[in-house]
Amino acid sequence: xxxxxxxxxxxxxxxxxxxxxxxxxxxxxxxxxxxxxxxxxxxxxxxxxxxxxxxxxxxxxxxxxxxxxxxxxxxxxxxxxxxxxxxxxxxxxxxxxxxxxxxxxxxxxxxxxxxxxxxxxxxxxxxxxxxxxxxxxxxxxxxxxxxxxxxx
Numbered sequence: 212x213x214x215x216x217x218x219x220x221x222x223x224x225x226x227x228x229x230x231x232x233x234x235x236x237x238x239x240x241x242x243x244x245x246x247x248x249x250x251x252x253x254x255x256x257x258x259x260x261x262x263x264x265x266x267x268x269x270x271x272x273x274x275x276x277x278x279x280x281x282x283x284x285x286x287x288x289x290x291x292x293x294x295x296x297x298x299x300x301x302x303x304x305x306x307x308x309x310x311x312x313x314x315x316x317x318x319x320x321x322x323x324x325x326x327x328x329x330x331x332x333x334x335x336x337x338x339x340x341x342x343x344x345x346x347x348x349x350x351x352x353x354x355x356x357x358x359x360x361x362x363x
Contacts, residue, residue, distance in 0.1 A: 238264040241261060245260070254283070306343075
């Protein structure tokens, strides 16, 4: 699927359910990109199948698979679409593609870094920061980056 995300601000988002993470970065390789209908059949989600390539947490996590989901269309929840597009724009910038126009299949084989946390009330994984493989945080859709700030 060819997308255009130039209109998406990609400022990093903080969940109200977590405290900003201590550095716990994981290097992810994107193994697959699949468009699917959402559970309610009211829209479309993009699923990225990720494989952990490296981590500071130990070798037991290397090679494990994780999925990342982005809501791209939903007739009942425009906020979910806005958030999904912003999150996807961060990944697109982090892997070095242009948000002007890209094919979701172009993401396959590329890598990015993310600090992972879990939300306090569940085991849901939160991708707290999306970083380039060099560890820089994307700050806009033009590819400008900065060093990430992690608070305790």
